[in-house]
Amino acid sequence: MTRQKTYLVISALGEDHPGIVNQLSKVVLDQGCNIEDSRMTVLGGEFAAMLLVEGKWNTLAKIENALPELERQLGMTIICKRTGERATGRNLLPYAIDVVSMDHPGIVNNLAGFFAERDINIEDLSTSTYAAAHTGTPMFAVHMTVGIPADLHIAALREDFMDYCDALNLDAVLEPLKG
The missing domain is CATH 3.30.70.260 (ACT domain)
Structure with a gap:
């Protein structure tokens, strides 16, 4: 035991x-x-x-x-x-998301809203700001890990997410977590 x-x-x-x-x-x-x-x-x-x-x-x-x-x-x-130990009841697939854009208010809230509406849990999130090379433009980067339910159609989710990010002028990648 x-x-x-x-x-x-x-x-x-x-x-x-x-x-x-x-x-x-x-x-x-x-x-x-x-x-x-x-x-x-x-x-x-x-x-x-x-x-x-x-x-x-x-x-x-x-x-x-x-x-x-x-x-x-x-x-x-x-x-x-x-x-206690983390509950492992749901069959979740770990995915990594990286987003980069010009810095402006609301980026984290917009991303959190996208995943909350789909009942996808954000398990880890970090952000940073930096100046773009050559231009010095203020940039914002987000890295997060999410747990995507295994029964969710990943290709459809990825397409919805990319369209959502494109509409907000965010460069994004959503891919399986490696390692």
Whole structure:
């Protein structure tokens, strides 16, 4: 009989400075737990981290108890929430989507609306801005992973998505997630 894994999701936000990842990961390691998944980045002058920590219920409790002191030491806002393993009831196909366009408000909302209307879950999303080579035009890039129901006709979805993006002047690619 396999043991149901127990998890703690930790979210931390605060002014960026060296050593944050070291101190966050040390608290996890010191309690005998493991970081199974994470996202960490600097946004403006702030460091943002989300960690999925796996451990026994009592070791996760030790991390929960250590977080207020870590929050004080790092000068960050840290919140946590217990969670279980992800439900795998639906037969979903992982697809990657990349979109690039001139930067303007509403791109993320438009893309999210397209997939929400079709009951397609956005599982991961990251965006960035940059200056186009030669012209310096402000550009916007979106990379996302979605779970497409296996019974959905992919060719029709891809055609609808490309038409939608063309109407919004967005360059887009929708392809199976590799690896």
